[in-house]
Amino acid sequence: MSRRIQTASAPGAWDDMLKAVLIPNRAARVVREEPDGSLTLAVPTRKPSFFRGLINWLVRVPQERLTVLDPLGAGIWKACDGKRSVEAIVVRFATFHHLSFHESRVSVTGYVTSLLRRGVLAVAVNPRG
Amino acid sequence: MVEWVWRQIGVELPAEWECLQFARDPEAGRCAFADRHRYRFELNWRKSPGEPDFGRMMKDYEGSLAKEWEGIRKAKCRGWPGLTGRRGGEVVSRFGTYLPEIGVLVEAVFIDAGERDDRLEAKVLASVRAVPPEANGMQRWRAFGMEMRVPRTFELGECVVEPARVGMRFDGPRSPDRWIFRRYGMVGTWLKTPVREWLASQAGELARNVKFKPGGGGAAQLERIEGEWRPKGLLLRKGAYAAAAWKSPEDGRLYHAICITGRKSRRFHPAAADAAMTACPEFLRVPAEGDA
Structure with missing residues (x-):
C-alpha cells in the first residue's frame, strides 16, 4: 500500500474551466436555423499573410467559414451568452438531458473545445479577476 | 448515499460523488x-x-508522506487506523483496513477542501465491507448506475465509461461465455425506433435465428430476444445468445443486457432484481436445455 501514496488529487483540474465564461464570437452570424434546432453559423476568416499577391489571385480564400451545429450543439452555443459560467451551462445541460454532472461536463466541454477551435466561441477565464 | 460495489468491495458514498477513475485489476487498483x-x-x-x-x-507511511504533507498526525475512525494532514489547501486523510472474507487490504482516502469532515468519514468507513459471492454463486457488482450479478468465475474484461454510455463486459473462464451490461442516456435524442427494433439491430451477424420472446411488458417495456451464437471459425465454440433491453421509467435510461454462453453451461440470470433494475424483474433468462 505504501507504494500507492499518490492520491488522485488533481484539485482544480477542471475547476478553473468550470468558472470560465464562454463568450460568443460577435462576428459569427446565424446563416440558417432548421426546424429540428440545428444551426449553421458563419465565422469570418482571416486571410493568412502569405495569401497575397499572385497566390491571392490564384487561390480564393473563402471570406467565411461555415460551422453546422446539431440540435445539442446549438443548445450549448445559445447558452453561451457571455454571462453564464461553464458550470452553469453544464448543470443546465445535465438537467435537460437527465445526465450526471460529470457526464454533462465531459459532453459540454468536449463540444465547447471544438467550438473554440472553430472560432465560434471565446473563453474568459476568471473574468472578475 | 449511493452504494458502490466493485471487486467485492462495497461502500456507500454521497450521491453527488461520481467515479472518474477505476481499475479492473483484481490484485491491486483504485477507484477515485x-x-x-x-x-x-x-x-x-x-x-x-x-x-x-x-x-x-x-x-512507514508517515515517513513517506511527511515530505508532501504538513501537520501529519495519526487518526482513528471506526476502528480504521489512519493518518491525516494538510496538503496545500486541502486536508487528506487515509485509513486502512483488512477484509479477511475476501483477503483484500483496503485503503480509503478522503480529500476535503477546507476542514476535515469527521462525520462523513465515519459514515463512509462504516459502510465499507466485503461483498463475497452470494449463495447461488453469483457475484454482485454495483457501479455506474447499474446493479449486476454475474457468475463468480467471471472476470471484468472490459469497462467503457463515456458520457451517457456505460458498458461492462464480464468474461467467463471458457469461450464464448460473456455477459455484457450497458446503460445509455439521452435516449430521446438518438433512439428513433422502438426498443424492440433497436434490440434486434444490436444482436449483430454472429447471433443467428434470433427470435423475440415475451418480455413482460410493464412500465419499462422490457423486450427480449434469444438466438444461437455462431462465431466465424471452425474451432470457435458455438453457443446461445440472449439479450434484453428496457427503458427505465425512473431515470429514462436505456438498459441493455447480453448473455452469450456455451451450450453446455447455460445459466439463468437470477430473477431477483435490485432497485436500479426493478423495472425488469427477470431481465435476462437464457433458455435451459430442451427449452424450446
Missing part, C-alpha cells in the same frame, strides 16, 4: 470519486494473504 469541483474519495485495494502489521505500516 469526485464531486463537482475536485476528487473527494479514493478506494484503493490490494490482495494480501494476511492482515498486515498496521502499526509498522502507518509508521
